[in-house]
Amino acid sequence: GQQVMQIPQYQHVQEGEDFTTYCNSSTTLSNIQWYKQRPGGHPVFLIQLVKSGEVKKQKRLTFQFGEAKKNSSLHITATQTTDVGTYFCAAPSSSARQLTFGSGTQLTVLP
Amino acid sequence: DTAVSQTPKYLVTQMGNDKSIKCEQNLGHDTMYWYKQDSKKFLKIMFSYNNKELIINETVPNRFSPKSPDKAHLNLHINSLELGDSAVYFCASSHGGRSGQPQHFGDGTRLSIL
Numbered sequence: 152g153q154q155v156m157q158i159p160q161y162q163h164v165q166e167g168e169d170f171t172t173y174c175n176s177s178t179t180l181s182n183i184q185w186y187k188q189r190p191g192g193h194p195v196f197l198i199q200l201v202k203s204g205e206v207k208k209q210k211r212l213t214f215q216f217g218e219a220k221k222n223s224s225l226h227i228t229a230t231q232t233t234d235v236g237t238y239f240c241a242a243p244s245s246s247a248r249q250l251t252f253g254s255g256t257q258l259t260v261l262p
Numbered sequence: 263d264t265a266v267s268q269t270p271k272y273l274v275t276q277m278g279n280d281k282s283i284k285c286e287q288n289l290g291h292d293t294m295y296w297y298k299q300d301s302k303k304f305l306k307i308m309f310s311y312n313n314k315e316l317i318i319n320e321t322v323p324n325r326f327s328p329k330s331p332d333k334a335h336l337n338l339h340i341n342s343l344e345l346g347d348s349a350v351y352f353c354a355s356s357h358g359g360r361s362g363q364p365q366h367f368g369d370g371t372r373l374s375i376l
Contacts, residue, residue, distance in 0.1 A: 184364055193352055193367040194305070237303050243362025249295075249318050250362060252305040 155242050157253030165261050170227040172256035174240035181243055183216055183223045184250065189236040197225075230260045265289050268353045268368035276376050277345060283338045283371045285353030293317075294336035295365065296328060297352040305352070311336050348375045 157174045164170050174183065182201045186194040198207055200216035200223060207214045211234075213226045227234055237257045241250040268285040275281055287294060295318075296308040309328040310318035316328065325341040336353060353368040 182362060184362075188303070193370050194354075194365075196364040196366065199364055239305065249307050249310055250365060251307075255303045255305070257303060 155240055155251050155253045157240055157256060159256055160254060161257050161259075163259045163261060164230050166232060167229050170230050170234070170258055171224055172238050172240075172258075173222065173224050174242075174253050175222045176242060177221070178245065179220045181220075183220075184241045185214055185223075185225055186239040186241060186252075187236050188239065188255075192236070194239060227258075230258070232260050232262055234258060235260050266353060266355055266366050266368040268351075268371055270371060271369060272372050272374075274374045274376065275343060277343055279343050280339070280341045281343060281373075282340070283351055283353075283373075285336050285338070285368055287334055287353075287355040287366070287368075289355055289366060291355035291357050291366070292333050293356050293358060293363075294330065294333070295354040295356075296336065296338050297354060297367075298322075299350045299352060299370070301349075308351075309336075309338070343373075343375050345375050348373055 155174055155176050182199055184199045185197040187197055188194045198214050203220050204218045205216040211228045215224045237255040239255045240253040244251050266287045293312045295310045298306045298308055307320055308322050311330040313333055327339045330336045350370045350372050352370045354365040356363040356365045
């Protein structure tokens, strides 16, 4: 089945540093979604990207969808302790009946 | 006014027991899901129901059986619990079963097998 590869698995940054997580697929994606899961919490939908080359921003978060619609990134500028959590990308399977989640990037922000 | 609610939040039980987890959504969604999240945070889809019909049944043991009395509810029954079943189980819901729409998750049920 379709796989969405996500790197890195873990990332430790000092507060104020930037952070990026990447997702890659071997197949063209109809859309890609990003979720955030706080420690002890549940995944929360952040954004959906649909168009080739699309860039969307949410305050300090910048989401990009690759031109070939096979990769995506989430960049956080000047991290804060509130950014701590696991960030997942997710994409519809080839049948579009389910979402395939990346393995997640666990972000730790050191004060 | 919780959108996706699942109970119980914590479940501690002994190996060999049978247990159920309940899930309800008030978002008017027509598709509901069960996920298993292991200690490494990997989210694995287990089941999906669209308008009360099972549309996904991933390779999970048949000790796990989903039941959907209506499109707002999707319960998960587990027979003969094993140590490897210890995990966090999330219920989720979305619009549309074939469109890859964003999903809304419940708070999770933390299952621990003694």
